[in-house]
Amino acid sequence: MQVRLASRSWPRRPAGPCRILGALGLAALLLLDACALRAPRPAAAPSEIALDDARSRQLFGEWQRYLADYIDKAGDGDPAVLAQLPGLRATGTLWPARITFGALDIDASVAEKDGFDVQGLLLGPLPQTGATPYVFVVGIVRRQGYRPVDIADIRLVSMTQRGRQLDRTVGDGDAQALASYRAALDRSAPMRFPADKDRFELTVCAPRLCADEGLTVSRWSLPVHAEALAAAPR
Numbered sequence: 001m002q003v004r005l006a007s008r009s010w011p012r013r014p015a016g017p018c019r020i021l022g023a024l025g026l027a028a029l030l031l032l033d034a035c036a037l038r039a040p041r042p043a044a045a046p047s048e049i050a051l052d053d054a055r056s057r058q059l060f061g062e063w064q065r066y067l068a069d070y071i072d073k074a075g076d077g078d079p080a081v082l083a084q085l086p087g088l089r090a091t092g093t094l095w096p097a098r099i100t101f102g103a104l105d106i107d108a109s110v111a112e113k114d115g116f117d118v119q120g121l122l123l124g125p126l127p128q129t130g131a132t133p134y135v136f137v138v139g140i141v142r143r144q145g146y147r148p149v150d151i152a153d154i155r156l157v158s159m160t161q162r163g164r165q166l167d168r169t170v171g172d173g174d175a176q177a178l179a180s181y182r183a184a185l186d187r188s189a190p191m192r193f194p195a196d197k198d199r200f201e202l203t204v205c206a207p208r209l210c211a212d213e214g215l216t217v218s219r220w221s222l223p224v225h226a227e228a229l230a231a232a233p234r
Contacts, residue, residue, distance in 0.1 A: 051140065053173060056153045059106060059140050060170045063118040064157060066103045068166055077164050079134050082122055098122070098194065101136070108143070117141040117148070120157065121194045123202040123211055133158035133169070133224060137200050137211045139193030148191040154178055156211055156222040171222030177213075184216040 051059070075081025085099045099122040108115030120136035136157045142150040156171040185191065194200070199214040208221040 051152045056140065056155070056173060057170060059116055059118055059153075060138060060155060060157060062106050063101075063103045063120060063138060064159075064168050064170070067101055067120070067159075068168070070101070071166070077166075079159060079161055079166070082134065085122075100194070112143065113146050114143050116152065117143060117193075119193045121198075121200060123200055133160035133167075133209075135202055135209060135211070135222075137194070137220065141191065141193050151178070151182055151185070151191070151193055154181060154193070154220060156209070156220050158209070158222055158224065160224075169222055169224070171220060174218075174220055177218040177220055180216045180218045181213060 071077060071079050071081060074084070082099060082101075085101060100119060101122070102117060102119040104117045105111050106116045106118060118138060118140050120138040123135045123137055125134050137154065138157050139154045140152040141148045142152045153173055154177070155173055158169045158171075160167045160169075186195070186197070189195075197215055200211050201214065203210050203212060205219075205221060207223065209224050210219050210221040212219050
C-alpha cells in the first residue's frame with residue numbers, strides 16, 4: 001500500500017512486443033513511439049458497478065486512517081497542515097491549484113495492477129466558520145490490468161477538530177449522482193479522480209453540507225453538527 005499526497009502519473013502499460021522493435025532502425029523507432037500510446041478506454045467497461053455500502057465504507061475508512069496519520073505526524077494533530085500538501089493544477093486551465101490526498105494500491109495483489117486508489121480533494125472548511133469541518137470529496141478508483149477502469153464510488157468525508165480529537169464522518173453514497181458523474185467522463189482520457197474538468201463547490205444545504213459538481217449537475221451531501229451550520233454563511 002502506498003500513500004501519495006497528490007495525483008501520480010499513470011504508468012505505461014508493459015511494452016510487450018514493442019521491445020522487439022528496438023533494433024530495427026528508424027522505421028522501428030517510429031513504430032515504437034506508436035506502441036507507447038495509450039489506447040482509449042472502451043465506451044462501457046463491464047466493471048462499472050457500484051461497491052456495496054460496507055465495502056465502500058471500509059475503503060473510505062482506510063483513506064481516513066492514512067490521512068489522520070499524516071495529520072498527526074506532519075502537523076502534530078493540527079489539520080491546518082493540509083494547506084502544505086502539494087497542489088494539483090488542472091492542465092490547460094487557469095483554475096487555481098487543488099489540494100489532494102491519496103491512498104493508493106489498497107488491496108492490490110501487485111502495486112498499480114489492481115485493487116483501489118482512493119483520492120480525496122479538499123473542498124475546505126467554509127470561510128468564517130469556527131466549527132465547520134474540513135470537507136473532502138473522495139473518489140474510489142478501481143484498477144484492473146495495470147490501468148484505472150472505473151470510478152467505483154464518490155462520497156463526502158469530513159473531519160472536525162475537537163481539542164486533540166478528530167471527529168470523522170463519511171457521507172452516504174448517491175447512485176444517481178455517481179451515474180451522472182460517470183456518464184460525463186471523458187472516455188478518451190486516462191481515468192483519474194479528481195478529473196481536470198471537475199468543478200466541485202462546497203455549499204450549505206441545511207441540515208447538511210453539500211458538494212455540487214457543476215459540469216455534471218451532481219450533488220453529494222453529509223450530516224454535520226448543528227453548531228457548524230449555525231455559523232456557516234448563507
